[in-house]
Amino acid sequence: MTAKAQSAQARSSTDRIEKRVVLRAPRARVWRAITNAQEFGAWFRVNLEGAFAEGATIRGRITHPGYEHLTVDMLVERIEPERYFSYRWHPYPIDPKKDYSAEPTTLVEFTLDETDGGTAVTIVESGFDSIPLERRAEAFRMNDQGWAGQIKNLARYVS
Amino acid sequence: MSRNRGAVALKVTEAVPVFAALGDATRLRLLGRLSVDGPLSITRLSEGAGVTRQAITRHLYALGDAGLVRNARRGRERVWELDLKRLEQAKRCLNHISAQWDAAADRLKAYVERETMTSDSNAGSYTTKGSRRVRN
Numbered sequence: 001m002t003a004k005a006q007s008a009q010a011r012s013s014t015d016r017i018e019k020r021v022v023l024r025a026p027r028a029r030v031w032r033a034i035t036n037a038q039e040f041g042a043w044f045r046v047n048l049e050g051a052f053a054e055g056a057t058i059r060g061r062i063t064h065p066g067y068e069h070l071t072v073d074m075l076v077e078r079i080e081p082e083r084y085f086s087y088r089w090h091p092y093p094i095d096p097k098k099d100y101s102a103e104p105t106t107l108v109e110f111t112l113d114e115t116d117g118g119t120a121v122t123i124v125e126s127g128f129d130s131i132p133l134e135r136r137a138e139a140f141r142m143n144d145q146g147w148a149g150q151i152k153n154l155a156r157y158v159s
Numbered sequence: 160m161s162r163n164r165g166a167v168a169l170k171v172t173e174a175v176p177v178f179a180a181l182g183d184a185t186r187l188r189l190l191g192r193l194s195v196d197g198p199l200s201i202t203r204l205s206e207g208a209g210v211t212r213q214a215i216t217r218h219l220y221a222l223g224d225a226g227l228v229r230n231a232r233r234g235r236e237r238v239w240e241l242d243l244k245r246l247e248q249a250k251r252c253l254n255h256i257s258a259q260w261d262a263a264a265d266r267l268k269a270y271v272e273r274e275t276m277t278s279d280s281n282a283g284s285y286t287t288k289g290s291r292r293v294r295n
Binding site for chain 1: 253
């Protein structure tokens with residue numbers, strides 16, 4: 001089952017997105033892929049400067065085709081080895097020229113569990129309801145063109 | 160969130176906006192009237208509502224904080240109208256982010272499993288049931 005199918009029923013709330021995916025790999029390997037900033041960047045497609053550490057802010061430039069003009073700031077919250085990793089960020093694309101530090105952020109959490117056949121990873125992003133609708137609409141307009149081109153690519157990934 | 164107006168508005172802002180709005184009979188009626196009769200003043204909306212004008216005002220601001228209605232000046236009066244476009248944009252925005260996480264989760268899976276498959280000899284103590292990979 002794809003991550004998309006598994007998460008379909010978890011999408012009922014407007015405040016959170018939840019994904020669960022089972023990886024056929026040891027927990028230690030999965031942990032490294034998520035919490036080593038360079039490895040995270042390889043699959044997430046972001047070029048991160050520095051290492052993840054509790055309380056640290058890591059800046060990165062998106063490397064995903066069509067999004068290279070965007071940057072992200074990840075504020076690492078909590079690291080519990082091989083079990084839990086969380087950070088905050090601005091969920092919508094940010095204009096590098098603007099200061100968003102006063103805006104509410106969403107919380108992204110990775111939780112690892114051992115399961116039959118490998119390691120289950122649950123990804124939760126929550127806090128969308130505290131983002132003003134105006135900001136969501138603005139972000140949508142900001143990114144509309146980029147997304148239009150991306151939808152085909154995304155469809156290929158998830159199918 | 161500087162536009163919160165009291166506990167009602169705050170509650171609506173923090174809860175799922177649409178369900179919170181629809182969970183109240185007065186607000187549901189207000190939305191119904193605005194969707195049928197278009198932009199209306201508070202005076203018109205209060206007619207036959209069975210609640211005070213102040214209560215109507217409070218409910219309208221709660222709906223406004225949820226992004227469902229907005230007000231505009233028309234001539235000398237202020238009218239309220241449905242604002243579903245913004246809510247729809249927000250929902251589409253969330254769907255895009257959801258799709259992006261789907262793609263990211265699949266890439267994580269491909270990234271980790273590709274490497275694990277090609278480095279069996281380094282698998283250490285890892286064993287699985289029903290998997291192609293078993294410790295030797």
